[in-house]
Amino acid sequence: MAQEHCAIMGGYLAFPMNAEENSFINQMAKNQQVWLGGDLIGHNGIFFTSGSAPEGDRAIVQTFWRSGEPNNPVIEQCIQMLSGAVWNDRGCALLYSFVCQFPYAGACVGLPHPAFPDLKCFKKV
Ligand SMILES: [Ca+2]
Numbered sequence: 001m002a003q004e005h006c007a008i009m010g011g012y013l014a015f016p017m018n019a020e021e022n023s024f025i026n027q028m029a030k031n032q033q034v035w036l037g038g039d040l041i042g043h044n045g046i047f048f049t050s051g052s053a054p055e056g057d058r059a060i061v062q063t064f065w066r067s068g069e070p071n072n073p074v075i076e077q078c079i080q081m082l083s084g085a086v087w088n089d090r091g092c093a094l095l096y097s098f099v100c101q102f103p104y105a106g107a108c109v110g111l112p113h114p115a116f117p118d119l120k121c122f123k124k125v
Helices: 002-008 019-028
Strands: 034-039 078-083 089-090 097-102 121-124
Touching: 002 034, 002 097, 019 078
Parallel strands: 034 097
Antiparallel strands: 034 078, 078 089, 097 121
């Protein structure tokens, strides 16, 4: 559902590709739990990005799992960010806020953030 909501607005579920983006998404989320655009559905136990990012889905290389996570690949197939900008695998059907990422600057007033010269911007929904 979060994924579809972002798509309607022309974006996709945000996913951090490095520590700086991870921290920035956490700031956008006001340090609260949010869904990230990653899951392992149909990927043979490997987490992939999801959500129709322009560059396409890809295997997630750099991770920020909370200690002990991911801990349940059978039931918890989506990724949420917890307070502290650490990740937890979680059942995809649960309802949480989420952060959309947009591939062009005009989608977000006041963005992109100076740290993202590639014009990606992020928006909490
Ligand atoms: Ca978990």
